[in-house]
Amino acid sequence: MPVYLDNHATTRVDPRVVTAMLPYFDELFGNAASINHSYGTEAAGAVAEARRQIAGLLNAPPETIVFTSGGTESNNLALKGVLAGARPGSHLIVCAAEHRSVLDPARRLARRGCELTIVPVDRYGQVDPQSVADAIRPGTALVSAMLANNEVGTINPVAEIAAVCRAHNVPVHCDAVQAIGKISVDVVALGADLISLSAHKLYGPKGTGALYVRDGDPPIRIEPLLDGGGHERRLRSGTLAVPLIVGFGEACRLAREVLSQEAAEIGTLRDRLWDGFCERLSGIALNGHPTDRLPGNLNVSFAGVDGEQLMNGLSQIAVSSGSACTSADPEPSHVLRAMGVPESLSKASLRFGLGRFNTAADVDLAIEHVAEVVERLRQHSSTH
Ligand SMILES: Cc1ncc(COP(=O)(O)O)c(C=O)c1O
Known part of the structure; x- marks a missing residue:
């Protein structure tokens, strides 16, 4: 899985x-x-x-x-x-x-x-x-x-x-x-x-x-x-x-027992994920508020890749796409649109949601896997 x-x-x-x-x-x-x-x-x-x-x-x-x-x-x-x-x-x-x-x-x-x-x-x-x-x-x-x-x-x-x-x-x-x-x-x-x-x-x-x-x-x-x-x-x-x-x-x-400590731990994992993407990839943008945000959320646009191909390439992690909401009728995200994110970028964005059961190893795997798929798709589109 x-x-x-x-x-x-x-x-x-x-x-x-x-x-x-x-x-x-x-x-x-x-x-x-x-x-x-x-x-x-x-x-x-x-x-x-x-x-x-x-x-x-x-x-x-x-x-x-x-x-x-x-x-x-x-x-x-x-x-x-x-x-x-x-x-x-x-x-x-x-x-x-x-x-x-x-x-x-x-x-x-x-x-x-x-x-x-x-x-x-x-x-x-x-x-x-x-x-x-x-x-x-x-x-x-x-x-x-x-x-x-x-x-x-x-x-x-x-x-x-x-x-x-x-x-x-x-x-x-x-x-x-x-x-x-x-x-x-x-x-x-x-x-x-x-x-x-x-x-x-x-x-x-x-x-x-x-x-x-x-x-x-x-x-x-x-x-x-x-x-x-x-x-x-x-x-x-x-x-x-x-x-x-x-x-x-x-x-x-x-939740009442663990909230503050858990939020800090999940926030650290989320920052590790973002830092890892920044080290490995150019042409990425964070969607959402830089500081007023949930500790486990990371929504990122990857310029120069097709959103559908990106989702299809990600076999090792379960994430959500920015192009399709979780409802029965997929459509470009109304949230990213309301924020003024261009449709090409909104379609090429991923929502990562980290939680209680995630580890640093999960994050490191995600960094490697996403970076590898994004680089491959970018190379592919530049040679075509
Ligand atoms: C902000 C927000 N409101 C409401 C809902 C709907 O909640 P439920 O799945 O319990 O119907 C969700 C679920 O995705 C949500 O994220």
Whole structure:
């Protein structure tokens, strides 16, 4: 198997998370809503503990955590839920480099009559809080700004954006799916009213996530996407995925324990990768912010090579291409385009995502392998 360097797409479930989950598939299989017997109360207790663990990582009260099926659902719930609770024709602000699970619901809402402003990003993929302030107007119902970008790792000044929104009494949603477990996310310091999370990006299982919904005054007006049994404070009906939620909780507990040291170690590996490319290759460019970035992210354009040939040549490592997003319909990266990266370079870019299980040997292999393939392709194109 190739060396896995695609930790922004997903992460391997930590073995300690697997161990925590296993009993909840068989002997502790109860429904967390069936609390009239011990099967149910056992499951409800495990969910409550997971809620505390997740909230603990965010410095949030446990009751603010609403379980969902993952980041996509959390983003949909935030945008569609708040707009459904607002006056018809209300105004929504999102940023140009957001994940598709924010941009696509925003565009759907616009087709249904909501007013939409897409705020641009700078050449690093960062949003200027002033552009958000300029876009806010009477009738703005929500601003959505991601914390860390999934392609280039750039970290947005969300606390400043949230302060701007608060000054105008506009709620703010933050997609923190790529940020939690990688950098410190404190709901008080961040000041966002709604925060999307997903377990599979921090060594937890796929198919579970959460939306943090701030408590207190003024209350957040949000309508559910799913009606049914009234679970999760009536915001998300459906039987809770107890084993996955237990895994999500354990992943957050572990992240809280190791975050700062792990971030430093992964950052060192990422720098080793970049330094190695710089030593071996000319004509390369870093995409994303030079310092305000996730520790594990390295997005690089390789001038003079065809992106598809580059991806096809890389048999020894698993990475993502800048030309095709991870969705079902591949297209040039809207993030790199929004940053002003020319299409030829954006197509010839790779996203490396380093994570908990990577070693210096993985990085050294990647440097050699990528340098060799890039040099070969460049030679080939210069002789043709
Ligand atoms: C920034 C960001 N938001 C949302 C999502 C969607 O999360 P999920 O895969 O849990 O639906 C992802 C996943 O790629 C992401 O990177």
